[in-house]
Amino acid sequence: MTKMSARNMFIVATLVVTVLFGYLTYLSYDAFSANAHPExxxxxxxxxxxxxxxxxxxxxxxxxxxxxxxxxxxxxxxxxxxxxxxxxxxxxxxxxxxxxxxxxxxxxxxxxxxxxxxxxxxxxxxxxxxxxxxxxxx
Ligand code: HEC
CATH class of the missing domain: 1.10.760.10 (Cytochrome c-like domain)
Structure with missing residues (x-):
């Protein structure tokens, strides 16, 4: 593996995990109003x-x-x-x-x-x- 491909793997993996984390956070907030009835x-x-x-x-x-x-x-x-x-x-x-x-x-x-x-x-x-x-x- 070259230095360049290691760096690219790091960048792509970081982006994928960040997007996934954001989506799961959104799902948690979305479920809160449906499940916990804050109203x-x-x-x-x-x-x-x-x-x-x-x-x-x-x-x-x-x-x-x-x-x-x-x-x-x-x-x-x-x-x-x-x-x-x-x-x-x-x-x-x-x-x-x-x-x-x-x-x-x-x-x-x-x-x-x-x-x-x-x-x-x-x-x-x-x-x-x-x-x-x-x-x-x-
Ligand atoms: C020092 C520990 C302690 C603290 C602090 C405490 N409790 Fe308890 N509570 C108990 C214990 C032990 C029982 C169960 C007693 C038994 O079943 O014999 C209990 C039982 C209960 C029950 C009945 C539950 C059941 O399923 O039978 C309620 C309701 C309750 N507590 C409310 C509260 C509330 C509200 C507070 C805060 C204002 C509080 N407790 C603070 C120890 C505590």
Missing amino acids: NITSQVAHGKEVWEKHSCINCHTLLGEGAYYAPELGNVIERRGEPFVRSVLETTAVQGWGTTRKMPQFDLSAADIDGLVEFFKWMNGIDTNNWPPNKEG
Whole structure:
């Protein structure tokens, strides 16, 4: 192989990979609006996300498979457990363990915080994840 053909291979391969990367990025953005329904992100959903971040729920839980594996997946918790159960978990005043030895702290959430989290979980539940994560409890 000459120096010239090595250089040409480098240039062509770089161009092909760059175009491919751009196309795949475009597909991801395109799928987001179809799968995640950003039009359903109300101010309550946004507030729920802020509460979620403020208390670092992700340090124990996963959302759509991403996060820590100490506590159950919550992207589908509304469907898996039902809204009344989720509310009772968030309203409970004592440190709780629901059937396991692992405990969840009490966060003293206000009614608005709990409403926001429930709306946030409902929006998460509506995302088409192509059946991810495969284990429903995370
Ligand atoms: C220190 C770890 C920890 C943090 C932080 C945490 N949780 Fe939990 N959470 C748990 C554990 C452990 C369970 C499961 C307890 C059991 O099943 O016995 C749980 C259960 C839940 C459940 C019920 C899930 C189910 O499938 O039964 C919900 C809803 C929930 N947590 C919401 C939250 C929210 C919202 C936050 C943030 C405000 C949060 N958690 C922060 C540990 C945590």
